[in-house]
Amino acid sequence: MAVLSYLEAIRETLRQEMRRDPRIIIYGEDVGVRGGVFRVTEGLQKEFGEERVIDSPLAEAAIVGTAIGAAINGLRPIPEIQFADFIFPAMNQIIQEAARIRYRSNGAFHVPLVIRAPFGGGVHGALYHSQSVEAFFAHVPGLKVVIPSTPYDAKGLLAAAIEDEDPVLYFEHKAAYRSVKGEVPEERYLIPIGKADVKKPGRDVSIITYGLMVNYSLRAAEELEKEGISCEVLDLRSMRPLDVEAILETAKKTGKVLIVHEDNLTGGIGGEVSALIAEHALFYLDAPIVRLAGPDVPAMPYSPPLEHAFMISPEKIRDKARELAQF
Amino acid sequence: MAIEVVTMPQLGESVTEGTIGEWLKKVGDAVEKYESLLEVQTDKVNAEVPSPVSGIVQKILVEPGTTVPIGTPICEIAVEGEAEAPAPAAAAPEAPAAPAPAPSEAPAPAAGSVAEGRGRYSPAVRRLAQEHGIDPAAIAGTGAGGRVTRRDIEAAIAAASAAPQAPAPSPAAPTAASAPAAASAPAVASAPAVIEDVDTVEPLTPVRKVIAERMVRSKQTVPHAWIMVEVDVTGLVALRERIKEEFKAREGVSLTYLPFMMRAVVEGLRAVPVMNAQWNGDSVVLKKRINLGMAAATDRGLVVPVVKDADQKNIVGLAKATQDLVQRARAGRLTMDDLSGGTFTVDNTGAVGTILTYPVINAPEVGIVTMESVVKRPVVVDNMIAVRSMVNVCLSFDHRVVDGADAGKFLQVVKKHLESIGPETSIY
Incomplete structure (x- = not known):
């Protein structure tokens, strides 16, 4: 099996899917000639041509709006938003149109659309190139939101998102692009959307997280293992729909839950996960649910020390998990 | 001459590693500050990396073609002259110095907010x-x-569920060597009560709850052992009979056997200091002061007020102190101070007519002694049968701290002291 970076896994999956399904088109800023600012789509225009890998104007509402139209009319568009920070001009299209057309048309139309967008900080991207935006979309019925943590999951989730008959937001962590590597099978496989994954079993504390933070949590868990503290790491993989069953199972198993995300605390995914546990697993809890999240400040700072302070690190996760284990 | 270590710079966001393309300087070459030192390739860019300092290339640590993470040392440059000049650590000015990961701190103490756990x-x-x-x-x-x-x-x-139902230890087991209960016995559920219509269910009062909790804790955590001696108190009985009216008239309190017993216990504790001690988990605390708790029955339940510094009081002082505590206990007027600080407990069980009891230790103290009813019994004295006033003195002790020999010695001192009291002994 080939060892690919997170980024390569996404690129190779796009390539494999486009070879499989001629309806797939890629559409976005600099995705064609330049191969994307992160090189995710590098070489795809060369292989599939300008008709299928299209450089768009710098107009996110238009990118998503036209993609919705194309999807309704039978194509499988995978528009890319260059940075998740730039997705806000397209919010109206995504929420008012893409998410609702199936409902509004009583099932007559649907939007098989995958919106890819790199997100997250810790890469010195400052205010407009570092945001986590998943919580905005996880709030909206009619959308699905997935964030892979490993190259393996990146492939399986992307293929499943493309296979899905309704709009899926597929967020990719920039800091994971080249730092996270792993084995990825050649053949096509799907990871069902809405299924979480126990990345590491444990007995003392459950760390519920997603994306890059899964990797950080695993590192923290590894260190704590040396201290005799056993952490279970649950990778949500899908922010909407959440895998309620898996969340409750791990919460009941350990009775101590630490939820970790880089997105800021208030109104984040952690609040929803926490509420589910409080509603359905209260009598298994042995400690208050703990959330470790980005601070509620307006944006990722540019100053490296401040950026470091904002970011969740393996050390911060380790310390919180240890505190919870000792509670 | 100082050595400056050049590290792999960060050449773009999302870039976490770089490949050395070509070294533009060789070991031994002089390099000016900002002069190109090497080429680095990433999958986003190829860049020439300027030298952060002027100096002589001392060592090349990474060969061309090798890929290393951002921040990895790749070369050393010997800086001429001013060794004290602090040079920037990073090779490229725009490369942020990767913040050092927080050093692994000692495990944080438990959060303060849970101190009341x-x-x-x-x-x-x-x-x-x-x-x-x-x-x-x-x-x-x-x-x-x-x-x-x-x-x-x-x-x-x-x-x-693993431990079979242990048979209840016989309360009258008379030997000190009887097997002590396990120090950390599991908490076993109490058998549920059977409640019928005609029964009355009384909720626990706070005092009853405390008594219950302490009794369970004592019996579950302290390995009780028990011994008893018979004491001939004929002389003491005669003394008390002789002076009790006068004592009451003069001192204003009744003269009971309890102050005499306390005096004897003080003597015993002086002779066997380990009886005046407290269990402390991984140590034993030998108490300097002798503060005798005295079990007192009240309407609200059992309380154990404490006669402080009992070793500094004579019979009169002990009589007054005990009388005062008993009266205030019955009136519900004891203070926290009255109820704390005990180092050993004396229980005047004879007041309820018993001749033998198995008292429960008031943990963390390590012993409790009873004085049973004084009864006239035929006993052998000098090979003759005589009618003597006899009393049993029973001792429960914490076998973790005290062994049977010391416990026996303690009771012998108590016995000897009580038996030494004659009809003419002065109480002052």
Whole structure:
């Protein structure tokens, strides 16, 4: 099996899917000639041509709006938003149109659309190139939101998102692009959307997280293992729909839950996960649910020390998990 | 000459590693500050990396074609002259110095907000306690601030189901060598009461709860051993008969046997200091002061007020102190100070007519002694049968701290002291 970076896994999956399904088109800023600012789509225009890998104007509402139209009319568009920070001009299209057309048309139309967008900080991207935006979309019925943590999951989730008959937001962590590597099978496989994954079993504390933070949590868990503290790491993989069953199972198993995300605390995914546990697993809890999240400040700072302070690190996760284990 | 270490710079966001393309300087070459030092390739860019300092290339640490993470040392440059000049560490000015990961700190102490963990239970602990009929208060907590954790209660459940029902120890087991109870006995659920219509269910009063909790803790954690001696108090009885009216008239309090018993106990504790001690987990605390608790029955239940510094009081002083405590106990007017600080306990069980009891140790003290009813009995004295006033003195002691020999010695001193009192002994 080939060892690919997170980024390569996404690129190779796009390539494999486009070879499989001629309806797939890629559409976005600099995705064609330049191969994307992160090189995710590098070489795809060369292989599939300008008709299928299209450089768009710098107009996110238009990118998503036209993609919705194309999807309704039978194509499988995978528009890319260059940075998740730039997705806000397209919010109206995504929420008012893409998410609702199936409902509004009583099932007559649907939007098989995958919106890819790199997100997250810790890469010195400052205010407009570092945001986590998943919580905005996880709030909206009619959308699905997935964030892979490993190259393996990146492939399986992307293929499943493309296979899905309704709009899926597929967020990719920039800091994971080249730092996270792993084995990825050649053949096509799907990871069902809405299924979480126990990345590491444990007995003392459950760390519920997603994306890059899964990797950080695993590192923290590894260190704590040396201290005799056993952490279970649950990778949500899908922010909407959440895998309620898996969340409750791990919460009941350990009775101590630490939820970790880089997105800021208030109104984040952690609040929803926490509420589910409080509603359905209260009598298994042995400690208050703990959330470790980005601070509620307006944006990722540019100053490296401040950026470091904002970011969740393996050390911060380790310390919180240890505190919870000792509670 | 100082050595400057050049590290792999960050050449773009999302770039976490770089490949050395070509070294533009060789070992031994002079390099000017900002002069190109090497080429680095990433999958986004190729860039020439300027030298952060002027100097001589001392060592090249990474060969061309090798890929290393950002921040990895790749070369050393010897800086001429001013060794003290602090040079920037990073090769490229725009490369942020990767913040050093926080050093692994010592495990953080438990959060302050949970210091009051004892007595507050999580939903999981409450549910498990209820389902398995376990009193969480009887479990030693291992969580922050002594909190009983889910793990603790699960262990107690496992222990309770694993341990066969232990037969209750015979309360009258007369030998000091009787097997002590396990020090950390599992919390076993109390058998549920059978309630019929005609029965009355009285909720526990706070005092009753405290008594129950302390009794359970003592019996479950302290390995009780028990011994008894017979004491001939004929002389003491005669003394008391002779002076009690006069004593009452002069001192204003009745003269009972208790002050004499306390005097004798003080003598015993002086002779065997380990009896005047407290169990402290991994140590034994030998108490300097001798503060005698005295069990007193009240309408509200058992209380144990303490006669402080009993060794500094004579019979009159002890009589007044005990009378005062008993009266205030019955009136419910004891203070916290009256009830704390005990180092040993004397129980005047004879007042309820018993001749033999098995008292429960008032932990963390290590002993409790009783004085039973004074009864006239035929005994052999000098090979003749005589009618003597006899009393049994019973001692429960913590076998972790005190062995049978010391306990026996203690009772012998008590016995000897009581038997030395004659009809003419001065009480002052």
